[in-house]
Amino acid sequence: MKIIGTGSAIPSKVVTNEMLASFLDTNDEWITTRTGIKTRRLRSTETLVDLAVSASRSAIESANIQPDEIDFCICSNVANNYVTPALSCIVQQHIGSHAPCFDLNGACAGFLDAMSVAEALLKTNRAKNILIVCAEEPSRFCNWKRRETSILFGDGAGAVVVTKGNDLKSLRLTTVPNRDVIVYQRRMENTPFEVPGVDITEPLIMNGREVFRMAVESSQRDLRLVIEEAGLTPDKIDLYLLHQANQRIIKSIQEHLAQPAYKFPTNIERMGNTSSASIPILIDELYSSGKLKKGDMLALSAFGAGFVTGAAVLRWSK
Ligand code: UT7
Numbered sequence: 001m002k003i004i005g006t007g008s009a010i011p012s013k014v015v016t017n018e019m020l021a022s023f024l025d026t027n028d029e030w031i032t033t034r035t036g037i038k039t040r041r042l043r044s045t046e047t048l049v050d051l052a053v054s055a056s057r058s059a060i061e062s063a064n065i066q067p068d069e070i071d072f073c074i075c076s077n078v079a080n081n082y083v084t085p086a087l088s089c090i091v092q093q094h095i096g097s098h099a100p101c102f103d104l105n106g107a108c109a110g111f112l113d114a115m116s117v118a119e120a121l122l123k124t125n126r127a128k129n130i131l132i133v134c135a136e137e138p139s140r141f142c143n144w145k146r147r148e149t150s151i152l153f154g155d156g157a158g159a160v161v162v163t164k165g166n167d168l169k170s171l172r173l174t175t176v177p178n179r180d181v182i183v184y185q186r187r188m189e190n191t192p193f194e195v196p197g198v199d200i201t202e203p204l205i206m207n208g209r210e211v212f213r214m215a216v217e218s219s220q221r222d223l224r225l226v227i228e229e230a231g232l233t234p235d236k237i238d239l240y241l242l243h244q245a246n247q248r249i250i251k252s253i254q255e256h257l258a259q260p261a262y263k264f265p266t267n268i269e270r271m272g273n274t275s276s277a278s279i280p281i282l283i284d285e286l287y288s289s290g291k292l293k294k295g296d297m298l299a300l301s302a303f304g305a306g307f308v309t310g311a312a313v314l315r316w317s318k
Pocket of ligand 1: 206
């Protein structure tokens, strides 16, 4: 596999910590020191479909191909207001592609899941050019009366086009089943046979401290394993592109790996946690600003509800 195109789209609305402090019992100092987040982008006039389509179009343009040359489309999404059809079908209708497509929900690690599926499709000759689009609106499953979760997230979409190649050096996915550490239950229609109280739905609930602990432990373990599997050592990695969940999580992983801070680019301070879109948005930002050089060795790592994790080592050749 190799990445031949990148794209991203973020909402126009910039929401500062001060804006949140106007209706939540929180403040800029707490949010900045505990998370590193200063602003996030939240949907206001745009829909998630708008963001997903825009990121996909940019990635296809960046790949120098036409939409009808996409022969598979994978969309990573945790939740959106379309239960069916899949978001990937709606995106394809807008961009003019008729490729087979499906959505996957790998929580915040969905980009790594999509890369894993894409690699299998490429290796078995089922596709030549695959669009991966990670489109997320976590702001819509937070309880906006609760400061513990609503300050963390941002909305956005990141996309890549991948094709055959030898850039993916290693990839690892894991699951440690744990329903409670991060959970969001969506409301569904009641049937006349529903026993009241059986199906309780509630906005996002998270055990932040436990997620923090699991994130640091699993990410640094996964990174060591994929780096070793790629025949490298942590020193040989040029950039670590980590899921943007908390600046302190990123710093802690950096310290565990004994690597310099400059190898860990971030957008958490501007974007908040954009779930599975965070790594592809970061990749697009770095590529667009000339910060990815041909031959750079990248280590990717993400974690999320499940509890799921994913990590990979990828050579950059675009
Ligand atoms: O993609 C995966 C998604 N989730 C994550 O990555 C979350 C990982 N975890 C974290 O990022 C951190 O655990 C948080 C940022 C969520 C919380 O930071 P923390 O340092 O673990 O704080 P805490 O939960 O231990 O809470 C410390 C205090 C509590 O008050 P008391 O009990 O000490 O009086 C909280 O009620 O901070 C309080 N607090 C807040 N105060 C001001 C919690 N949220 C806020 C807030 N503003 N927004």
